[in-house]
Amino acid sequence: MSSLLKIRAERDQMSAIERRIADFMLENAHLLRDYSSQQLADALQISQSSVVKFSQKLGFKGYPDLKYSIGEAVARGSDVPVKATAKSARATVRESLAETLWQSKSRAEEETRLxxxxxxxxxxxxxxxxxxxxxxxxxxxxxxxxxxxxxxxxxxxxxxxxxxxxxxxxxxxxxxxxxxxxxxxxxxxxxxxxxxxxxxxxxxxxxxxxxxxxxxxxxxxxxxxxxxxxxxxxxxxxxxxxxxxxxxxxxxxxxxxxxxxxxxxxxxxxxxxxxxxxxxxx
CATH class of the missing domain: 3.40.50.10490 (Glucose-6-phosphate isomerase like protein; domain 1)
Incomplete structure (x- = not known):
């Protein structure tokens, strides 16, 4: 089960602090490998324990395991929204919109299935x-x-x-x-x-x-x-x-x-x- 998909699917059930952590991870998944739990906590102005508890609530032993899982998802590329690629840059506007909408629907359906x-x-x-x-x-x-x-x-x-x-x-x-x-x-x-x-x-x-x-x-x-x-x-x-x-x-x-x-x-x-x-x- 993808960690990024699980975060998106569970976001509505999270507390305010947990949603801040979730949003940061979803928006900066490709940068997360450079953040320790303390650095992430400092960036969000929350306690380090909140980051650890967030990771454990998602079923991971701790933040390092969650970070590793997110890194694998980024490497696969299937769970990270595609903002721009060489192919989409060359495509027509209509094709680009259709591709983006299809990807968004696919993510929503997978989150719902989870x-x-x-x-x-x-x-x-x-x-x-x-x-x-x-x-x-x-x-x-x-x-x-x-x-x-x-x-x-x-x-x-x-x-x-x-x-x-x-x-x-x-x-x-x-x-x-x-x-x-x-x-x-x-x-x-x-x-x-x-x-x-x-x-x-x-x-x-x-x-x-x-x-x-x-x-x-x-x-x-x-x-x-x-x-x-x-x-x-x-x-x-x-x-x-x-x-x-x-x-x-x-x-x-x-x-x-x-x-x-x-x-x-x-x-x-x-x-x-x-x-x-x-x-x-x-």
């Missing part, structure tokens, strides 16, 4: 597969993701209900039963109405799955299982693109895990029906 272990994904796929009904809700861009996910579940033969409004969803939840699942999409996990829906759903002994950023937020506290997204970029117009890309990749993993046996057969049958509707000549 923080969602296989056990959690299997658990959520099993919950959804066994559910009598699956309710999906989200607002704004989260609502688009919720709608698309509900449609995919429907193709698998799951009774999936989607709403982008808390009021009709409240009415639907009144029909929820033990074993049903509510999937709540909220990037920041702060919306009070969604938290209220989660409480109501759990009162009916249903299971709640939250889909949020990798931050501490109220929605995660109300969930039985969580899907987490890590996607960062200083450019305000790019960061939402990275979030949606990483989120889609995460949901695709859940969908593929559910595609087995009778469900896969049902999916193929439904896809044939859809194709006939779109092209009656077939």
């Amino acid at each position: 923080i969602n272990d296989a056990g959690t994904l299997n658990e959520i796929a099993t919950l959804l597969s066994r559910a009598g009904k699956v309710f999906c809700i989200g607002f704004g861009d989260d609502g688009l993701a919720a709608q698309a996910f509900a449609q995919r579940l429907a193709l698998l033969g799951t009774l999936a209900l989607h709403h982008a409004d808390a009021v009709p969803m409240t009415a639907n939840i009144s029909s929820a039963e033990r074993g049903d699942v509510l999937v709540v999409f909220s990037e920041q996990g702060q919306h009070a109405a969604l938290n209220q829906l989660c409480r109501q759903f759990r009162e009916r002994q249903g299971k709640v799955v939250s889909v949020t950023r990798h931050t501490s937020n109220p929605l995660r506290a109300h969930a039985d299982a969580t899907l987490l997204v890590s996607a960062h970029d200083e450019r305000s117009h790019v960061q939402p693109l990275l979030y949606q890309s990483a989120l889609q990749h995460l949901l695709d993993q859940i969908f593929v895990l559910m595609c087995d046996g009778d469900r896969l057969e049902q999916l193929n049958t439904n896809l044939e029906h859809v194709q006939h509707l779109l092209d009656p000549k077939l």
Whole structure:
């Protein structure tokens, strides 16, 4: 597991001092070999013990091991953002933008994969597969993701209900039963109405799955299982693109895990029906 990717993935869960250390390491990875733990602490105006504890929290014995791991990542070059190369300098502006965006999306998807272990994904796929009904809700861009996910579940033969409004969803939840699942999409996990829906759903002994950023937020506290997204970029117009890309990749993993046996057969049958509707000549 790349140390730089792990730092980026865990950054949202860190304290203020830890984020300062993380940001310095990410921005100056190629220079870190010249810094001792004391020099790094002096540069950031923090204690040397904070640097050591930061390294240990990431699973390393100490700062020297972390520095060595980062040095290996820099040498490989795959985990360090490429600012400029001879090839990109010769490329057209459009090609350069496309390459940079692709690299950023790839990093976001890998960071997101690192923080969602296989056990959690299997658990959520099993919950959804066994559910009598699956309710999906989200607002704004989260609502688009919720709608698309509900449609995919429907193709698998799951009774999936989607709403982008808390009021009709409240009415639907009144029909929820033990074993049903509510999937709540909220990037920041702060919306009070969604938290209220989660409480109501759990009162009916249903299971709640939250889909949020990798931050501490109220929605995660109300969930039985969580899907987490890590996607960062200083450019305000790019960061939402990275979030949606990483989120889609995460949901695709859940969908593929559910595609087995009778469900896969049902999916193929439904896809044939859809194709006939779109092209009656077939």
